[in-house]
Amino acid sequence: MAFTKDDFKAKIENIQSQPWYKEPLGFGIARVDRGQLNKDKILQATYPVVNWKENFGSAAVFLNALKEAEVEVDTSKSEFVCSISDKFLTSCIETFRPYIPEAKGQEHKNVQVVSKLASLPIDSGFTADDYKIVFIFEDAAVESVETAYMKLYALSSGKAALRSLNLNGIFGTLPNCAWVGNQPIELEWLRENEITLKLTGKYPEITMVDKFPRFLSHIIPADNTRILETSKVRFGAQLAAGTTVMPGAAYVNFNAGTEGAVMVEGRISSSAKVGAGSDVGGGASILGVLSGTDGVPVTIGENTLLGANSCTGTTIGDGCILDAGVTILPGTKISLSEKAVAALKEINPGKEITTVMKGSDFQDINGVHFRVNSTNGQTIAMRSTREIKLNADLH
Amino acid sequence: MAFTKDDFKAKIENIQSQPWYKEPLGFGIARVDRGQLNKDKILQATYPVVNWKENFGSAAVFLNALKEAEVEVDTSKSEFVCSISDKFLTSCIETFRPYIPEAKGQEHKNVQVVSKLASLPIDSGFTADDYKIVFIFEDAAVESVETAYMKLYALSSGKAALRSLNLNGIFGTLPNCAWVGNQPIELEWLRENEITLKLTGKYPEITMVDKFPRFLSHIIPADNTRILETSKVRFGAQLAAGTTVMPGAAYVNFNAGTEGAVMVEGRISSSAKVGAGSDVGGGASILGVLSGTDGVPVTIGENTLLGANSCTGTTIGDGCILDAGVTILPGTKISLSEKAVAALKEINPGKEITTVMKGSDFQDINGVHFRVNSTNGQTIAMRSTREIKLNADLH
Amino acid sequence: MAFTKDDFKAKIENIQSQPWYKEPLGFGIARVDRGQLNKDKILQATYPVVNWKENFGSAAVFLNALKEAEVEVDTSKSEFVCSISDKFLTSCIETFRPYIPEAKGQEHKNVQVVSKLASLPIDSGFTADDYKIVFIFEDAAVESVETAYMKLYALSSGKAALRSLNLNGIFGTLPNCAWVGNQPIELEWLRENEITLKLTGKYPEITMVDKFPRFLSHIIPADNTRILETSKVRFGAQLAAGTTVMPGAAYVNFNAGTEGAVMVEGRISSSAKVGAGSDVGGGASILGVLSGTDGVPVTIGENTLLGANSCTGTTIGDGCILDAGVTILPGTKISLSEKAVAALKEINPGKEITTVMKGSDFQDINGVHFRVNSTNGQTIAMRSTREIKLNADLH
Known part of the structure; x- marks a missing residue:
């Protein structure tokens, strides 16, 4: 039956x-x-x-x-x-x-x-x-x-x-291995066979030595996701559909990644995550828990632009801009004009916003533009005047 | 006949x-x-x-x-x-x-x-x-x-x-593909065959997922050109003979590149170009049209040094220096001493040079040294006192 | 016999x-x-x-x-x-x-x-x-x-x-070659065979064009050493056991490297070396002799942290910190408070330490924390208040 x-x-x-x-x-x-x-x-x-x-x-x-x-x-x-x-x-x-x-x-x-x-x-x-x-x-x-x-x-x-x-x-x-493409090899095996492999021209092309494999060795990304170089995304990273990872200074570590279409030209360190529509500029660093941020993971909001070579060590809200080269760490002292305070309060009702704040005070504040005044070196924050939109062609 | x-x-x-x-x-x-x-x-x-x-x-x-x-x-x-x-x-x-x-x-x-x-x-x-x-x-x-x-x-x-x-x-x-070496593969084909490929140990080593191939998959460079890692140059980039692209943070996007022997250790974004004898330092960013410079492409002149981790968002002339870590965007306010104004006028006859200028005012000015005064954070420009020469051994 | x-x-x-x-x-x-x-x-x-x-x-x-x-x-x-x-x-x-x-x-x-x-x-x-x-x-x-x-x-x-x-x-x-894995190929041979190779689908996957091979094509690293992408370490580099080289913006050139377990997420240029327990942050640049430091090689001491996107062009001692984004060149003017001078003298007996120093004056001074005051742009040095310890899990 x-x-x-x-x-x-x-x-x-x-x-x-x-x-x-x-x-x-x-x-x-x-x-x-x-x-x-x-x-x-x-x-x-x-x-x-x-x-x-x-x-x-x-x-x-x-x-x-x-x-x-x-x-x-x-x-x-x-x-x-x-x-x-x-x-x-x-x-x-x-x-x-x-x-x-x-x-x-x-x-x-x-x-x-x-x-x-x-x-x-x-x-x-x-x-x-x-x-x-x-x-x-x-x-x-x-x-x-x-x-x-x-x-x-x-x-x-x-x-x-x-x-x-x-x-x-x-x-x-996880054991530390030499990798030949998707294939892990014991380093000790290489040592035992080095003389024969080298003399016979069969020494393998080792693409990396690591405990973790690469994301693309195990995961098929969405049709509109792009990873321009496999080494840039470690296995354990998460890339939402529409994310692009460029091959310059980008890197997405394990337990880190994107929650929507994001342009990644910088580093998303372990435990950090980035919201939809944001742009991690060329060489920008988002610090991670494994080193640099004392155990508090960093979240980047949506439609936020981290400019080229900027550095972010604290959580940042939606619709924010860090100018190229600007560094915002938890303890960075940031100055705001009275006008900036008023403009930011308008879109962040009920939030504590004052003329002097630390980087870590901005965790739930949206629409902030962080800059360094090039005439006096002061790090300042103001109301971001433009929306961050990704180039639709690229995602 | x-x-x-x-x-x-x-x-x-x-x-x-x-x-x-x-x-x-x-x-x-x-x-x-x-x-x-x-x-x-x-x-x-x-x-x-x-x-x-x-x-x-x-x-x-x-x-x-x-x-x-x-x-x-x-x-x-x-x-x-x-x-x-x-x-x-x-x-x-x-x-x-x-x-x-x-x-x-x-x-x-x-x-x-x-x-x-x-x-x-x-x-x-x-x-x-x-x-x-x-x-x-x-x-x-x-x-x-x-x-x-x-x-x-x-x-x-x-x-x-x-x-x-x-x-x-x-x-x-251009379709987005998984690439196994020079060979493009449909992502959907991978999905349809994932179970069999993985169970039989034949899942391919995917080197990237992108719409564009790599430069070296199609172009044979000049004998004195060097590209230390293939992922660093996208197809559609142009590298003049004698250019060296290092594998750290460098990247040359399509429709971007060099017009003579250039040392590239930073990013040349889409639409940006760099003149002969210049040096794009480690992690330096030249912003592109696809994001960051509002549609005005950036040109870097000849014999110009963009220091490590500098960021350039506007056209820069010949024989210039950006110190390591300096950011010059179109709107950056830059201060010049009277002496600097005079020295720069001397080699840039007829050009408008004043004690306060914006980044975008320097487009046709040569011999400028951009610095940040480390005692007061002021971004300044002065006459560059040294010629930028590439190490002949390296090119 | x-x-x-x-x-x-x-x-x-x-x-x-x-x-x-x-x-x-x-x-x-x-x-x-x-x-x-x-x-x-x-x-x-x-x-x-x-x-x-x-x-x-x-x-x-x-x-x-x-x-x-x-x-x-x-x-x-x-x-x-x-x-x-x-x-x-x-x-x-x-x-x-x-x-x-x-x-x-x-x-x-x-x-x-x-x-x-x-x-x-x-x-x-x-x-x-x-x-x-x-x-x-x-x-x-x-x-x-x-x-x-x-x-x-x-x-x-x-x-x-x-x-x-x-x-x-x-x-x-060393001749400049195209490399297919570990195999060097004359560029001229590629030119002579381009038409046939391309028409028959046999054009090789060229991974780089350079005079030097990669470290991993010749050297088997220690069991606790990791190189997450082979292109990041040139042959002729030296990596002490326990060193990790990340795939973001890192690069270790020939005749450069580490003298103990070091986390490398930035560039160690030719002739530069880094002491045990130090951390070269994401995108950090250590300038080299081939370009940038006028022939004086840079040494980074032990247990020193070079923050993300920092730039070091002069020798730095043990137990130092460069904050993320800070640039210290030989000529950088650095201000110290009287308190900082006293604290640094205490752990650096007999050394010349004053309220204004240049970057190159710090070559044999330990325990220095380099920062930029974000309220006035001044580059300052103080006594480093924390020891730099690497995450033991990672090494």
């Missing part, structure tokens, strides 16, 4: 009512790259699909399949990772059966993943040990490369908000 | 006297990359040779060959693009016959192109549909990928002057 | 006592890349092992083997380069015999090199002419590509101190 979609739903409900079941925060199946010398060392985890607070039916299928494959899943821990097996795949396929015919394109991607895995030719060189099923049950410090990658996927795919995840332990967990 | 060079000349004259003949601004044969999913979508056009206001004999041969191949060429439009055919190639080869023996190296490149095309082995995998013959008759807004590329070639090869071409429509015409 | 380690030592002593023997500064065997058109032109030399003021026993073996292969070695010149031969290899192997069994991993690397060369299969495509034995006897101006590379190896491997080598002539000696 055929197993129908109704049967599927009933089965999922049954699984989810089991005492051992726990709804995961995130889950997915990853292909892993292992060390060339140390096969037990995971260097990278590549997920065709990451589920984040979604698709709990598939989670139930996967957890049940592990149980059927006689794997003990401890759902009381914050995360669970194990290799897949033929038994696991067979169980998944059986349960997913009613959805297999329509699992194509953007539909039923978890079904597509197990179907594809089950159909890999025997001589493909891959074994079940190359694939891991991964669950995050609680947003605790990361304890494995596989869950570190899952969190970076959640951020970079936009499924988790910037700054919303616990990334503690990630630097300690 | 042999077809001689005299016969060739007579034939060309005859073609050029036909009522349907029109002298093109530019023409050439391109190999095109098509969409992986949408074969009708042109992603890139690669020209072995671009003719720009030159080689009109070859233009006549090509136009005549199209006619003989029964293609309707509408020379009343601004551009014409069509696939080549065996008939077209046969006609070209027949007419070019007297030049074929000497078509080698730098000689008779259009002849080399058709000879090479005619000789491609049947099993090369290429078809006539992979090649386009392209004409631009008038410098109007671009309407096709093929003519967009031809104009970028004209700029990057130095055959057309910076800012001299109508590039309207280019952002709308 | 077996040739023992004692026999080896006696033989080395005997060689070293010969009148023709001279102890080299550096030596090694390189694989060379030759011009595609001009086979006599050396484009690159890749050393599996560079010996620098060390392993003189191996030097004696190599020099003796050349003599046995009837090669005239003129040890009175500053350098000697010649192709290897089977006779040379045979002689080396015979002398090294007692060490061959233990020549593995990090042990006896010169022995490994000759063993590997002797064992290359006949059909490997390599000939003796692809390998050169190279000696530097005296630190004079470089006269060959092979010795230029050896000196760059000595610097980048940390075997020679920054600024300690004579690099005169290096720009004239």
Whole structure:
């Protein structure tokens, strides 16, 4: 008798009512790259699909399949990772059966993943040990490369908000590797093979040495997003559709990025984020939590222009302008004329605005134009007189 | 009876006297990359040779060959693009016959192109549909990928002057692609194949996502030109021989570049150009028309030094110095001592020079040294006391 | 009768006592890349092992083997380069015999090199002419590509101190090439083959055009060193273990680098060096000797923070801070309060510290905080109130 979609739903409900079941925060199946010398060392985890607070039916299928494959899943821990097996795949396929015919394109991607895995030719060189099923049950410090990658996927795919995840332990967990394109290589393997590789002209073209891969090695951006050089965006960064990252001095670190179409020609440091319609000018620096802003993350509002070579170390509102070369740190003393105070109060009703303010006093003030008076070196703020609009051609 | 060079000349004259003949601004044969999913979508056009206001004999041969191949060429439009055919190639080869023996190296490149095309082995995998013959008759807004590329070639090869071409429509015409080396890929193709590519370890190394390719994917620079990182120069930029582009914060956008040997460690934004012997210091920003300078393109004169992290938003003359970190925007108020006024008047006879000037007042003034007085924050200008000479070793 | 380690030592002593023997500064065997058109032109030399003021026993073996292969070695010149031969290899192997069994991993690397060369299969495509034995006897101006590379190896491997080598002539000696990954290509070869390569879709992905290769094409960094983009570190740079080079505006030129764990987000120009625990902020510029500091190289002390977009053109001490956006050039006038003078004198006993100083006066002063007063534009110095500690997670 055929197993129908109704049967599927009933089965999922049954699984989810089991005492051992726990709804995961995130889950997915990853292909892993292992060390060339140390096969037990995971260097990278590549997920065709990451589920984040979604698709709990598939989670139930996967957890049940592990149980059927006689794997003990401890759902009381914050995360669970194990290799897949033929038994696991067979169980998944059986349960997913009613959805297999329509699992194509953007539909039923978890079904597509197990179907594809089950159909890999025997001589493909891959074994079940190359694939891991991964669950995050609680947003605790990361304890494995596989869950570190899952969190970076959640951020970079936009499924988790910037700054919303616990990334503690990630630097300690991810191994530092040499990368040849998308492929991580142990530095020790390079050392052991240096003489042979160099004498035979086979020394690889190493594009970087880092713990994190690049965004474009794992994420397909929106059609109107542009990244003019892959090294400029680290995996774990988030770029809203319409963002352009230029190849000059730009950089977007992990857990940092944009919340709308933004022109990025400067640095968005870890934990910093930039609102829709804003422009981070050539060489502009937005300081991050890892260094420079004492743990308070910086947010740049919408339609704000950070001029070329400006530097921002404190949160800035909407519709603001920092002139080229201007530096606003939390402690920067900024002078306002009486007229400027009045004009800014008009569009920021109820806000404390005075003739002398510090950089950190501007966190919720919109429409500010920050300048340095070139006749006396005074840093001043006034009402921004122009709207910041991006060139529509470029986004 | 042999077809001689005299016969060739007579034939060309005859073609050029036909009522349907029109002298093109530019023409050439391109190999095109098509969409992986949408074969009708042109992603890139690669020209072995671009003719720009030159080689009109070859233009006549090509136009005549199209006619003989029964293609309707509408020379009343601004551009014409069509696939080549065996008939077209046969006609070209027949007419070019007297030049074929000497078509080698730098000689008779259009002849080399058709000879090479005619000789491609049947099993090369290429078809006539992979090649386009392209004409631009008038410098109007671009309407096709093929003519967009031809104009970028004209700029990057130095055959057309910076800012001299109508590039309207280019952002709308060029498709945004993922690039694997020189190869453009539809983002949608990546999405459709993501699961299989990732599970089988074949996800490509994407070096960028952009509408424009890189300069070095299409242009061979002069022997004394250096580009230390390919992402730093966009196709459509122009680099005069002897220019060096460093890999730190440098970037040269399309329709921007250098007019002589220049050291580039900063940003030359779209529409900006820099004169011979000048030095764009590390992280220096020259603002462009696309954002920041309200449509007035910036020109930097010859032998001028833009110090590290300086920012220039207005045209600057010859032999000038901007100190490191100095910002000169069109509206920047700049103070000059009486002595400075006199010294600058001496080398700029007849020019309006006063004790208070704005940045935009310096457009045709040479030998100016811009500084910020570190005791009072005043932006000042004085007579530059040293000549700017590039280190000959580096160029 | 077996040739023992004692026999080896006696033989080395005997060689070293010969009148023709001279102890080299550096030596090694390189694989060379030759011009595609001009086979006599050396484009690159890749050393599996560079010996620098060390392993003189191996030097004696190599020099003796050349003599046995009837090669005239003129040890009175500053350098000697010649192709290897089977006779040379045979002689080396015979002398090294007692060490061959233990020549593995990090042990006896010169022995490994000759063993590997002797064992290359006949059909490997390599000939003796692809390998050169190279000696530097005296630190004079470089006269060959092979010795230029050896000196760059000595610097980048940390075997020679920054600024300690004579690099005169290096720009004239190294040919400017197009690079396809680690492979140098003559620009002229590209020109000669452009039409065919472009028409057949085989035009190579050129990653740069330069005289110098990249650091990562020749050097394996320490396990805790990170280089997030290969173009950011030129060959000839030196990075102490624990250094991180970010991909935004960073760049480390040849004969420049770090002397301990340093976070590099800015430019370390040629001849500049940075002490342990320091942080070169995003877009910060340290000026170099090739341009900008009139021949006096800049040293940054330990635990010093160069803020984002700061610019340093003069030597700075330990535990200093340059605020973001601050520029300190040798001639910058800097004001100090009486209190600041007293506080700085306390930790810099015996040093000349006054209320007005120039940037170049701070070369041996520690614990200085450089700022620009945002109310009056005055550049000031005070006692730095915080220690600069790097985030241990990042290094």
